Amino acid sequence: MPHMNQKDYYALLGVASTATKKEIQKAFQKKARTLHPDVNKAPDAEAQFKEVSEAYAVLSDDQKRARYDALRAGNPFAGYSNTAPSSAGGAYTAGGFGAFPFGFPFDMAHSNRPRSSAYHPEHGADVVIELELSHEEAQAGVTRTISYQRFEPCDACQGSGSVATEHARRCPTCNGMGSIAVDLSFLFGSGAAQMQCPECEGSGQVVADPCPACTGSGRQRHLDHAQIHFEANTHDGDVVRLPAKGNAGTNGAGAGDFVIRAHVAAERLDARARMGFGMIGVALPFLVLAMVSGSINIFSIVSMLPLIYGVVSILSSRPHTHTSLWWRRGAQTLVQGMSNSLIWA
Numbered sequence: 001m002p003h004m005n006q007k008d009y010y011a012l013l014g015v016a017s018t019a020t021k022k023e024i025q026k027a028f029q030k031k032a033r034t035l036h037p038d039v040n041k042a043p044d045a046e047a048q049f050k051e052v053s054e055a056y057a058v059l060s061d062d063q064k065r066a067r068y069d070a071l072r073a074g075n076p077f078a079g080y081s082n083t084a085p086s087s088a089g090g091a092y093t094a095g096g097f098g099a100f101p102f103g104f105p106f107d108m109a110h111s112n113r114p115r116s117s118a119y120h121p122e123h124g125a126d127v128v129i130e131l132e133l134s135h136e137e138a139q140a141g142v143t144r145t146i147s148y149q150r151f152e153p154c155d156a157c158q159g160s161g162s163v164a165t166e167h168a169r170r171c172p173t174c175n176g177m178g179s180i181a182v183d184l185s186f187l188f189g190s191g192a193a194q195m196q197c198p199e200c201e202g203s204g205q206v207v208a209d210p211c212p213a214c215t216g217s218g219r220q221r222h223l224d225h226a227q228i229h230f231e232a233n234t235h236d237g238d239v240v241r242l243p244a245k246g247n248a249g250t251n252g253a254g255a256g257d258f259v260i261r262a263h264v265a266a267e268r269l270d271a272r273a274r275m276g277f278g279m280i281g282v283a284l285p286f287l288v289l290a291m292v293s294g295s296i297n298i299f300s301i302v303s304m305l306p307l308i309y310g311v312v313s314i315l316s317s318r319p320h321t322h323t324s325l326w327w328r329r330g331a332q333t334l335v336q337g338m339s340n341s342l343i344w345a
Contacts, residue, residue, distance in 0.1 A: 009055035096222025154214035161218035281337020
């Protein structure tokens, strides 16, 4: 979910940033009546309704709106007091960088990137790539040096997302609940909707003093290099996995792996060939049934069409250039097609 200060709630409701409470309520009422899932059956209506409800929940509350406006203006400390308790029970200064004796080497005033205040540790995702290998390289084995982009822990905050402490604060938007209530009584007569808090993303916590280098996430994009070795007799789909060399997690969470999957074209069924084998498999039971019964009906004649299409598709994939593994995979696909059509035959 995008962070609160990355969304333009005013644009979502179609009002100016100087709109009054009444104008905001009127705009939400108009949009909600057309987007409510009970009225609008479009696939994305519910998601849009949640977005405008989220926008209304923030902009209709004076404190939340002030917090949101401050975040949009690039002030990550909006809504916080000057001191906050540390994990040891003391206090630290969160209003600036005075605690650093030589000055912090980042100027927030010159950074126009949106800042994430959510404290939401999540394990990093794997970075997965496919490496093209020739049939000869796969058989003999090969070593390659690969350059790839991944998220690494931020050097400035050591991955915590905070410039001064790893201790998180209770989210001021939802008061630590992880959700906010949207009063819909003026629209539907009664009732309220619970929405995930857009600032803390449901965690109930935010970074007390977001690092300006990584915008509070605790990680930065980085170009990395790795030497990959595929053993001899590698086949299409085989993988080499480098633990913890994928994307770093957010707010100090663990990193994913770097996964390199071998792509051996001589062994891989492309989509056209796979469809061809599958169509032949679908057609064969009907043609066999027609021959066994000794009756050629219109249905068996029609079944010739997928058979012909399948043969043409396979021939267009230049089967003479592929290995025995390619043919075995094709046969498996053909059998799957046959099993799907046997009951109908």
